[in-house]
């Protein structure tokens with residue numbers, strides 16, 4: 519299989535309050551296929567290539583990192599792909615979808631009702647190789663678990679990441695050392711099914727983990743001035759850019775948890791920065807200083 523070329527893995531130590539934290543800068547591995555997206559896609563792509571299907575299809579929103587990452591990887595690997603996008607076609611399409619279309623992805627809009635009936639669409643169109651929304655599934659989790667093999671992670675006591683579909687955290691839980699605690703910062707509000715979605719992907723159902731629901735800022739892709747202000751301050755202080763959907767909320771959460779001494783002094787903390795910076799294109803110009 520032709521390979522995507524990725525930048526080398528960077529681990530950046532920072533200090534918040536008196537806690538020393540290592541940030542795994544997966545935002546830097548690729549400008550478009552950043553963060554966990556390549557890891558979540560790799561086993562689907564390998565499976566696609568051994569299948570008899572000719573076209574790959576997946577789902578996402580208008581600003582989806584998963585959609586643009588899939589479009590990019592399919593372009594590199596010369597795979598035909600279709601992106602089914604939530605919502606009616608707008609007058610002007612988002613820069614994310616424009617990028618995906620420029621990379622050769624066929625974009626098809628679905629009404630909210632049709633989008634909710636995704637399973638029907640998948641059943642009806644079995645000429646496609648389907649990757650579920652956000653890469654959710656066992657193959658996605660298997661690839662995401664390999665994030666912990668990129669550096670030596672065995673000595674961390676706490677590993678913290680943001681949670682969207684729960685695929686990445688499931689992979690991390692499957693891969694972790696037994697004494698390690700994985701903490702997910704949920705960027706969605708009130709999605710009570712997240713635990714069962716994660717648990718469906720776990721190899722060992724007794725694995726423990728925790729999900730923190732305190733830092734969603736009103737829900738998925740919701741934001742306020744406090745979050746944007748924080749992202750600018752965080753960049754000023756550590757030169758780490760974040761996005762307002764995932765990594766901004768994650769870093770806000772870590773900072774707050776350090777400030778309230780949620781961690782023990784003896785904890786060794788790893789934070790996984792999954793990038794997603796292209797999503798900031800949907801913010802008003804000049805909101806961010808980076």
Ligand SMILES: *Cc1c(COP(=O)(O)O)cnc(C)c1O
Pocket residue numbers: 553554583584652680681682683684685686687761764765791792793794795
């Ligand atoms: C996709 C994404 C996530 C969420 O990953 P899930 O596997 O869906 O939970 C987190 N952070 C960033 C930046 C992402 O792009």
